[in-house]
Amino acid sequence: MASIANPLYFFSDSTTTSPSSSNVIRFIDVLDFFFIAHPDSGRKEGDEHKRVMYFHPKSENIDRQTELTGFAEAVVNFTDNFLSHANRPPFHLSGTDEFEYRTVSTQKAEHIYIQIENNKFIMGVALSKQLSFVSDYPLFQPALRNILCDAYKMFRMFFGTFESFKLTEDESKFKDRLDFFFSRYIPLLKVHKMPLLDHLGGVEFLRISGPLYLNVVTLISELQEEFPLIEKIVFFYQSKLLYYSLSRRDLPSLFHYLTQNLLPTVLAPELEPTTTKSTKGRYLRGPVNLTSDDPLLGDECLPIVHLHTSELGGSVDIGIGEEEEELLQKYQMMVYRCLNATICMFVRCIEHTEKQSRQSSVSSNEEKPAQTNGVQKRIVSRRMLKNIDSFLETELSIVANKIGDEISSELEQTSMPTDFHYIYFNPASLSMTSSLSSLANQSNVYQTVNSLPKIAMPPMDVNRLVCDTMSNFVSDSEEFGECFVKSDTDWWIVVKKVNSRLLVLLLPPSAHTSSLADVQSKTQVIVQSHFQAIFLS
Structure with a gap:
C-alpha cells in the first residue's frame, strides 16, 4: 500500500477515474x-547518452534514446540561429508561466519540445x-504543448524544480525521482x-448567489483568524x-x-441517492487518530507541495508583470471534507537547518526557547489538526448545507436537457465549463447549464474542425469576434468572443x-437563456 506521506499516493493503480470513455482517451x-x-550533461564526446534524464518507453535502447533527444536539442539550437530573443515563441500557460517551444511534424508523428528552467x-x-487516427483523437499542437x-x-508542485532537486541530490537519485513520478503519471494520464x-x-467554478458567497468568505476569514x-x-x-487565495500559476495544477x-475517490459514494450524508468532517490525508500528542511520522505525515508566493509573503494573486517576485516555497497541505464541501489549507514549512542550530546554540538561554518554539509553531501537529477539525465540523457543515440547498433548488427549476454542446472560457479568471469536460460526468451540478445534454458526443471531424477554426480564424489578441462554420x-460550430471571453457552441x-x-x-437564444450572466455581463 502506498504511503500517505508520499506525494504520489494518488497515482496508485487503484486510482478511480470518473471520465467516461466517450470523451477522453488514455x-x-x-x-x-x-x-x-x-x-549540459552530454556535452563531452562519447557521453551524449548522459543527457537523457528520463525516457518513455523504457524498452527503447539507449542509442535510440540518445538519437531522439539529440535531434530535439539540434532542432532547438538550429532554430535559435534564426530567432532573435524578442521573436522566440514563448508558450503562455494558465497563470504567468511561459516556456519556449519548438514543433516538428513528420509523416508519422507530431513532436513538441519545450525548454524549461532557464532553458537548461x-x-x-x-x-x-496513426494511433491518433485509430483513437479518434485529433492532434492539436497547442493542446499538446499544454x-x-x-x-x-x-512534478514541480510535488517535488520542486528539476534544477533544485538535481543540485541537492546526485544524478542517479534525480533520475530515480523522475522515473518514480512519470512512470506513474503517464500511464494514468x-x-x-x-x-x-x-x-x-481552465478551472471549473461553481456559481452561487452573492449572500451565500459572502458566507463562504466569512468562514474562510474566521478560519485564518483562528489559525494564522x-x-x-x-x-x-x-x-x-x-x-482560492493562491497564485494563478499553481491553481490549474x-x-x-x-x-x-x-x-x-470520495465523491462517487456521496453522490449516490441512497447515501446517508453525515455532518462529521474528516481529513482526506493525514493521521486518523487526533487524540494523541505523537509527532506526525511515516504514513501520518501531511503531503508537501511547492507553491508560488510573493516575496512580501502574501497569498494574493500576482499579476503577469510581477511574475519575478514569486518564489517557490514548501507548504504542508491539509485537505478537510464535510458533506460535499472540501477545504484545502496550506501552512508554510520553515526548515530548521544545521546553520540555524549552531546559531541557536551560541545564543543566550533566554533566546533559545523563543527560537525553538518559533520553528515548532510552523509545523502542523495533531493538536492543530484537532483544533481545526473542531472548528470546521460545525461551521463548514452549515455553509455546505446552504450551498447544497441552493443548488438543489436551481436544478429543480432547470431540469430540461439541452440540445447542444458548449465550451466557455474566461482567461481573466481561468474559469472554464463545458458539457464535453471529464468533470461533467462527476457531478450533475453544472456551472451555467444545469441540465445534461441529450445529444451524442460530436464526431472526430467536428473536434478537429473546432481546433482548425480556433487556429485559423480566432485571434488570441482580439477581444471580440464571431465565426460560424x-x-x-x-454540425454547426459557433465561436463567439466578447471581452476576451470565449464561447464555443456545437449544434448537431x-x-x-x-x-x-x-x-x-438559435445562437442568440442559447446565449440569452444560458450564458447571459457570465458571457455578456
Whole structure:
C-alpha cells in the first residue's frame, strides 16, 4: 500500500477515474515517446547518452534514446540561429508561466519540445498520427504543448524544480525521482477527445448567489483568524471551485490533482441517492487518530507541495508583470471534507537547518526557547489538526448545507436537457465549463447549464474542425469576434468572443439549423437563456 506521506499516493493503480470513455482517451494509447533531457550533461564526446534524464518507453535502447533527444536539442539550437530573443515563441500557460517551444511534424508523428528552467532542460513528446487516427483523437499542437507543460508543473508542485532537486541530490537519485513520478503519471494520464479543453486548461467554478458567497468568505476569514499559520486556502464544493487565495500559476495544477485524482475517490459514494450524508468532517490525508500528542511520522505525515508566493509573503494573486517576485516555497497541505464541501489549507514549512542550530546554540538561554518554539509553531501537529477539525465540523457543515440547498433548488427549476454542446472560457479568471469536460460526468451540478445534454458526443471531424477554426480564424489578441462554420456532417460550430471571453457552441444536425440565419437566431437564444450572466455581463 502506498504511503500517505508520499506525494504520489494518488497515482496508485487503484486510482478511480470518473471520465467516461466517450470523451477522453488514455494519453499512452497515442504516445510514441516522452523524454526529459539535460543537454549540459552530454556535452563531452562519447557521453551524449548522459543527457537523457528520463525516457518513455523504457524498452527503447539507449542509442535510440540518445538519437531522439539529440535531434530535439539540434532542432532547438538550429532554430535559435534564426530567432532573435524578442521573436522566440514563448508558450503562455494558465497563470504567468511561459516556456519556449519548438514543433516538428513528420509523416508519422507530431513532436513538441519545450525548454524549461532557464532553458537548461528539454522536455519532449511525440504522438503517433496513426494511433491518433485509430483513437479518434485529433492532434492539436497547442493542446499538446499544454499537456506537456502540465506534466512538468505537476512534478514541480510535488517535488520542486528539476534544477533544485538535481543540485541537492546526485544524478542517479534525480533520475530515480523522475522515473518514480512519470512512470506513474503517464500511464494514468487522460486527455479529452476535444483537444481545445486541454489547450485552454481552465478551472471549473461553481456559481452561487452573492449572500451565500459572502458566507463562504466569512468562514474562510474566521478560519485564518483562528489559525494564522494557514497562509493559503482553496474551497471546493463537489468538484467545482468556489474560492482560492493562491497564485494563478499553481491553481490549474492543484485543481486538476484534486478533482481528477483525490476527490473522485470520495465523491462517487456521496453522490449516490441512497447515501446517508453525515455532518462529521474528516481529513482526506493525514493521521486518523487526533487524540494523541505523537509527532506526525511515516504514513501520518501531511503531503508537501511547492507553491508560488510573493516575496512580501502574501497569498494574493500576482499579476503577469510581477511574475519575478514569486518564489517557490514548501507548504504542508491539509485537505478537510464535510458533506460535499472540501477545504484545502496550506501552512508554510520553515526548515530548521544545521546553520540555524549552531546559531541557536551560541545564543543566550533566554533566546533559545523563543527560537525553538518559533520553528515548532510552523509545523502542523495533531493538536492543530484537532483544533481545526473542531472548528470546521460545525461551521463548514452549515455553509455546505446552504450551498447544497441552493443548488438543489436551481436544478429543480432547470431540469430540461439541452440540445447542444458548449465550451466557455474566461482567461481573466481561468474559469472554464463545458458539457464535453471529464468533470461533467462527476457531478450533475453544472456551472451555467444545469441540465445534461441529450445529444451524442460530436464526431472526430467536428473536434478537429473546432481546433482548425480556433487556429485559423480566432485571434488570441482580439477581444471580440464571431465565426460560424458548418462541418461535412452538418454540425454547426459557433465561436463567439466578447471581452476576451470565449464561447464555443456545437449544434448537431437539425431541421431548425438548416441555414446560417437559423443558426444565428438559435445562437442568440442559447446565449440569452444560458450564458447571459457570465458571457455578456
